[in-house]
Amino acid sequence: MSVVNYVDRISLWWRRDAVADLGASLVVFLVAVPLCVGVAVASGAPAELGIVTGIVGGLVVGVLPGSSLQVSGPAAGLTVLVAEAVARHGLPALGVIVAASGLMQVLMGLARLGGWFRAISPSVVQGMLAGIGLVLLLGQVYPVFGARQPGSTAEKLLGLPGLVGGLDQASVAASFGVGALTLAVVVGWQRMPARLRVVPGALVAVVLTAAAVAVFGLPVATVEVGGLGSVIDPPGPHRFGMLADPAVLGAAVTFALVASAESLFSAAAVDRMHSGPPTRYNTELIAQGVGNTAAGMLGALPMTAVIVRSAANVQAGARTKASRVLHGAWLLLFAVWLPGLLALVPLSTLAALLLHAGWKLLDLRQLAALARAHRAEAGIVVLTAGVIAAVDLLVGVLVGLAAAVAKAAWDVSHFHVTWQEDGDDLLVRLSGNATFLRLPRLLAALQEVPSARRVRLDLSGVRHLDRACRQAVENWAAQRRRGDSDVRVSPPVEVGV
Known part of the structure; x- marks a missing residue:
């Protein structure tokens, strides 16, 4: 493309789409900040790494071809995988795993495997999302009470009664109150007039609870903050030797498959929300791979296309990919100029936001409707989600796929x-x-x-x-x-x- 044509395109965008894209980018930025931080904290990583991944999702993936309006960043759906990888292999290994998974995504896109993700049974996909939601619900309820979450699903279930018993302690009661206020604001904000809902409910909840903690001096733990320079940790060549460990390599493969599936399923949903050009699946898979490779080389969290941010982008009136690039620029400016604001955010607020995200992923209403229409399909959803919660994500998805294949064989x-x-x-x-x-x-x-x-x-x-x-x-x-x-x-x- 010549310089003249490039200037003409920018001029046309400025006259026709700039105002809409600028407004949409600010909305997506406001949605992204609490989610980036919440996903990072829930994953056992520094809060700033979530912001770094959001920046890469905007400034790197945002400019690449594939999908025009969906927005990438750290996703609640990967929280379980990241937390397990950090706990098992340590935070220094995270960059290696994420970078390797990104390279795998690029190779899958070049091999034109993107379309195969569309052939996965919807029941398995729903089960995967429900399983992730179930894990989030079981895990994030502990930080809402200011407690440390146990390691296994059985321990999480057995420990639930003890959480309620600790409400007589001031710190536990304060943490629970902040979390309950967060959920009330997020749920209630959906019933507010449309002109107010332009401001995301999650952001309103963060501001209100942070103000309440500061004003009343509540004994609630808040986010620990450092500068971006203190958390960015590019993996050197010696660290990539970790990939010789089958467990580390397996984690990279799992990241690549799950992140690819989430991104392409999100693309299918976002395409139904707008009338613009549809997603080119293999190209989008390459873009996601480039983004994860870049995030991994910074030692940051993995990314996917995120349906919450993407839907906010479309609903806010975005017209071109400039809106998602600008959202990444706002995240960068925030991380450079205002990182101290994160230290005011209560951890129980972020946990409550992820509880809400987990509940939406679980989606019992959709499961009940599926059970009335197709009992066997609903069984696959329950089986997949249950194995994910009891064992891990990869095993649950594989079991769900096996059940779907068996059902298909039975049907035919x-x-x-x-x-x-x-x-x-x-x-x-x-x-x-x-x-x-x-x-x-x-x-x-x-x-x-x-x-x-x-x-x-x-x-x-x-x-x-x-x-x-x-x-x-x-x-x-x-x-x-x-x-x-x-x-x-x-x-x-x-x-x-």
Whole structure:
């Protein structure tokens, strides 16, 4: 593109879209600040690293092609993975894992694997999100009470009654009160007039609770803050030797797969919100990979395209990708000029915000509707979410995928055998998919067919007849012919193979 054309495009954007994109970028910035900080703290990382990832998501991924309006940054959906990686391998390993996962995403995009993520069963996706939401709910309820969360799911469940018992302590009661106020503001803000909802409810909750803690001197823990220079830790070449550890490499693969899935599922949802150009999935996967590689080289958190920020961007009237780039610029200015404001934010406020995010991810209303319409699909959601909460994210997703494949195999193997007598004639109808999975049922049904002088075997309703079932039908017909029955197959068996 020539310099003249580039200047013309900027001039056109300034005249037509600048005001809308500028306003949308400020809204997304205000949404992003508390979420970036909350995800980082919940992941066991310094709060500033969440801001760093948000900056990279805006300034790096924001300028790359793929999707025009979705916004990238640290996501609640990766909190569980990051917390586990930090606890198991240490914070210095995080940059290596994130950078390696980003390179894997780039390679997947170049190999044009982005479209395959769209083929994953929606029930598995819903189960993955519900499982992440369940883990967030079980884990973040402890910081709301000012307590340290246990390590295992069983310990988290067993420790819940003890949280309520500690409310007689001033610090616990204050922390719980701040968290409850946060949830009340976030939920109640959704019922405010539209002109007020331009300001995100999460930001209102952060400002109100921080002010309450400062004014009344409440004994509540707040975010520990340092400068960006104190938390940015580029991994040197020697650290990449950690990838020789199968556990570290496995974490990178898991980050890459989950981050890619979340980003592309978000892209599909955002595309339905606007009438602009649709997402190019492989290109977007490369952009996300470049962003994660850059974040990893800064020692920061992994990123995905985030549906909350992306929806806020679209609803605020964004027209071009400039809005998401500008949101990254505002995050950078905030981190440079006003980092001390983070020290006023109560930890229980951030935990409550993640509790709210976890509840939305769990989405019991959608699960109930799915159970009424498709009980088996709802079972896959529950199974996936349960295994994620009990074991870990990767195992839960793999179990969910296996269940979805098994259900698909069962569905395509539905098979029916019916017969109808007409005097001395007998019409036997086969319908559905006759595969080896249904062979026992086919054999049992054919054995129950009564004897008749003339038998017409109707295979017109059979969509697929594999070799095992074809041989079973041929053997049954030959046996009946030896018994003096006139058996005619219509259409011939070979046609259904």
